[in-house]
Amino acid sequence: TQLLEQSPQFLSIQEGENLTVYCNSSSVFSSLQWYRQEPGEGPVLLVTVVTGGEVKKLKRLTFQFGDARKDSSLHITAAQPGDTGLYLCAGAETSGSRLTFGEGTQLTVNP
Amino acid sequence: NAGVTQTPKFRVLKTGQSMTLLCAQDMNHEYMYWYRQDPGMGLRLIHYSVGEGTTAKGEVPDGYNVSRLKKQNFLLGLESAAPSQTSVYFCASSEQGALTEAFFGQGTRLTVV
Numbered sequence A: 001t002q003l004l005e006q007s008p009q010f011l012s013i014q015e016g017e018n019l020t021v022y023c024n025s026s027s028v029f030s031s032l033q034w035y036r037q038e039p040g041e042g043p044v045l046l047v048t049v050v051t052g053g054e055v056k057k058l059k060r061l062t063f064q065f066g067d068a069r070k071d072s073s074l075h076i077t078a079a080q081p082g083d084t085g086l087y088l089c090a091g092a093e094t095s096g097s098r099l100t101f102g103e104g105t106q107l108t109v110n111p
Numbered sequence B: 001n002a003g004v005t006q007t008p009k010f011r012v013l014k015t016g017q018s019m020t021l022l023c024a025q026d027m028n029h030e031y032m033y034w035y036r037q038d039p040g041m042g043l044r045l046i047h048y049s050v051g052e053g054t055t056a057k058g059e060v061p062d063g064y065n066v067s068r069l070k071k072q073n074f075l076l077g078l079e080s081a082a083p084s085q086t087s088v089y090f091c092a093s094s095e096q097g098a099l100t101e102a103f104f105g106q107g108t109r110l111t112v113v
Helices: none
Strands: A005-007 A010-014 A019-024 A031-037 A044-049 A055-058 A061-065 A071-076 A085-092 A099-101 A105-110 B004-007 B010-013 B019-025 B031-037 B043-049 B065-067 B073-078 B087-094 B108-112
Touching (some): A010 A019, A019 A085, A019 A105, A044 A055, A044 A061, A071 A085, B019 B031, B019 B108, B031 B073, B043 B073, B073 B087
Parallel strands (some): B010 B108
Antiparallel strands (some): A005 A019, A019 A071, A031 A044, A031 A085, A055 A061, A061 A071, A085 A105, B004 B019, B031 B043, B031 B087, B065 B073, B087 B108
16 A cells, blocks of 8 residues: 655644645655545545646645655645645555545644 | 435444445446545545445455445445444545545544444
């Protein structure tokens, strides 16, 4: 099983601050997905990155896939309380059947 | 659109009891998955299915069994529940496996006492 390490595990910041969440592995993934999960709900897909070096933007969120397709980052600019939630990265194993999830980053944005 | 529906949403079991969790999807997806989520450990794959009549083991399959008799349904069974199986269980489905978006149910919170 390929492993994904996510950091930090917890992050508490003030509204308006910027933050970055990291997702790292020693393995190569076919693609990498980022999900956001709210309490009592299942994760919901934010973005999929496929190509090494790819950068995708979703409003104030910027996602990057490492050149070697072993790591990814999520950067949030000017965080808002509505960004509060659990952020999960998930890598698609080379078989294409399974996703490997990181441990998650619990983000709290205080007003 | 219902998407992925899990039943039940909550359950308390005594050690040694058995139960079945039901997952139903209405998106005609081939792939279905069962995960468990524990604090600080993300989502861990229990079993999955790549199509009707198929099942495969995931990362943490011990103590669980699954069946996919119909394409839209994926059942997760616990034959003899243990306290270590206290967790939140999520079912997911996707059109083309890990390369496409996974749609998740709302979860089942299971407590084994």
